[in-house]
Amino acid sequence: MSDPSPDPAPPPGDERPILRVEGLSKTYDGQLAVDDLSFAVRGGEVLGMVGPNGAGKTTSLRSIVGVLPIAQGRVTVCGHDVSRHEREAKSQLAWVPENPQPFDSLTVFEHLEFTAELYGVRDWDARAEHLLEYFELGDKRDALGGELSRGMRQKLAFCCAWLPRPRLVLLDEPLSGLDPRGIRSAKQAIRDVAAEGTAVILSSHLLELIEALASRILILDHGRKVFDGTLTEARDTLAPEAGSSLEEIFLAATGPRPQPGPEPAEPADPGGWGGGAGDAS
Secondary structure (H helix, E strand, O other): OOOOOOOOOOOOOOOOOOEEEEEEEEEEOOEEEEEEEEEEEOOOOEEEEEOOOOOOHHHHHHHHHOOOOOOEEEEEEOOEEOOOOHHHHHOOEEEEOOOOOOOOOOEHHHHHHHHHHHHOOOOOHHHHHHHHHHOOOHHHOOOEHHHOOHHHHHHHHHHHHHOOOOOEEEEEOOOOOOOHHHHHHHHHHHHHHHHOOOEEEEEOOOHHHHHHHOOEEEEEEOOEEEEEEOHHHHHHHHOOOOOOOHHHHHHHHHOOOOOOOOOOOOOOOOOOOOOOOOOOO
16 A cells, blocks of 8 residues: 655755654653654765764664654654555665674575565666675675674675665664775765765764764764754864864763663664565565
């Protein structure tokens, strides 16, 4: 069933957001993990999402991709409401979780075949082969998912996420487990997909990565948005000293940390497979 009220296809040059998050909140054990979060991402933007541990970054991403139900707020992808029209929304996005868990019984190439079937991608074979070579998985095409190392699982998640050419890509600590060559390839792949008009959310504690790739930054603290804008705007607003690094901006925005104590607990990673958007049904 198609979404009866999606945003119409924007005309050339229209900067209508691909992702819009409005008033998103999520509570665990009576504590807010995400508190009234609103932001938008347009095509071609790389939004760097940063914040201390427990700031709500992963919870926000899982809510956007539909892994966690949205109890309060609204998320739309290309005009499709993630809660009301899940299939249509998920068909436009892909994500790479921090710890991808491929299917043990599928080969690397069968994961790409499964992704192509899930998204309805035609004539996908040549693109799949190119992605495997780009991410240095060509010699692992027949290896089972359960046989892959941590870094190879991450590379496979990139391949599956890139295969359907999604309008929105969400990346949660995407360089975890990658070797230096893999890191270089992944960084270039993120630049390239944004240049093609895809909206990207990049969540990472590696501030140098955010500084190198992001066109905008979103800073979260205790589940709330404390800044959303360009690095230049952040520097002028939060750390006006000449040459302020993103680390200095981050520390200025989040302030001194409280004494150790219980934090709102984000759920354990359900071990879901990345690449695509999970169950698109």
